[in-house]
Amino acid sequence: MTDEKAPDKNSAEQAERGAKILEELEKGGWPSYVKETKKTRYPLKAYGISLSMRRNLWGVGGYVSVPGIPTGILMRITTRPDIGESANLLRIYIPSGYFLPPKLLNLLADCADKYGVGMVHALTTSSNIEIPGVPKDRLLDLVKELKNGGMDVGSTGDSFRNTTACVGPALCEFANYDSLKVRDDFYDKFMDYAKYPTFPHKMKVKLSACPLDCTRSSQKADIAVIGSWEGAPEVDSKDVERLASKEGDVLAKISETCPTKAIRIKGSSLDIVSEDCVQCMECIKAFPGTLLPGRKKKFKILVGGKLRGKKGPLTAKTFTYLDTEEQVFACIDKIITVYTDNAARKERLGDLISRIGMKDFLELMNEKADPKQVKELRTNVFYQITDEAREVLVKDLKDRMGGKSDG
Secondary structure (H helix, E strand, O other): OOOOOOOOOOHHHHHHHHHHHHHHHOOOOOOOHHHHHOOOOOOHHHHHHHHHHOOOOEEEEEEEEEOOEEEEEEEEEEOOOOOOOOEEEEEEOOOHHHOOOHHHHHHHHHHHHHHOOOOOEOOOOOOOEEEEOOOHHHHHHHHHHHHHOOOOEOOOOOOEOOOEEOOHHHOOOOOOOOHHHHHHHHHHHHHHHHHOOOOOOOEOEEEEOOOOOOOOHHHHOOEEEEEEEOOOOEEOHHHHHHHHHHHOOHHHHHHHOOOOOOEEEEOOEEEEOHHHOOOOOHHHHHOEOOEEOOOOEEEEEEEOOEOOOOOOOEOOEEEEEEOOHHHHHHHHHHHHHHHHHHOOOOOOHHHHHHHHOHHHHHHHOOOOOOHHHHOOOOOOOOOOOOHHHHHHHHHHHHHHHOOOOOO
């Protein structure tokens, strides 16, 4: 087996193959990222060799503590130091909704040229902005310059990672709450938890203003806040009539969009059974303006989602529905207290819930058990249950959770 720390015996051949691949990537009618990368100090030779070997030459080196940067920085370790140096990554907090004014964009570009390799990682998978390739002895100067320009750094280590919010009401007609305002208010309240590592492991909070969940909060967030509503979607009967005059049998078309058959035709109108609606947004997407989210808005809180960790990926579980932003922040505050007091070292919130069970987690939170906290009643969209079967299911879930089955 080849020692990854030493140059491969076929290094020259790999470099030659890599150079040819990079040359091909510069061709074509579209702007080439390789051509643009050549304008930076990024080690393209190492990248070319990694393409030729079909193997990434970079690995995660963990978090490095730096005085003046409480959450530390990310390290990227190279397995081929003969062709490329290891690098530090500095994460930077950005305004909500990814609205970066030209002044901040220019500051990022100037700092990347001055301190890094002349490159910016813009909007990573967790919506971070990163400046790579900063020498350790220049990190504090970089942080000082960013702060003087109105930007702050962090989002690494065992703290709140970058809190991602969808663009919400700034661009989306489906938003059920102002996700941008909630993110700003979140940092006003919880910034210390983002800058100073105090948790057993990292925690992610993601904000999606509607059930379409554009931030993928139910997959990736320890705490997900999704804009929801109470009851069935609203139907604009006048718009239904307008569409019917143009398209004919529009009622059937609307009804067919619902995977759970919650939308039923009742004479010349639509009847939506709220108990059968899973808020998948299919009808609202297909007929925007004709069908709308319900009037009584709710914050749906889910807990325990993640893509990676000791026990692999976990989908977040429904925890509760709340009415106000203040209630949301109080809930988050309580969750992080329970998590900090009960989780093992390097155990994510979802792993804690899996280990102790949802029932015990609810007891720690002083919350009453509800069937929706274990699993949404209608998760299989391929069959429909009767009202009688639903009552039996509710009773069974409550009995197994230790709650009362009556009332």
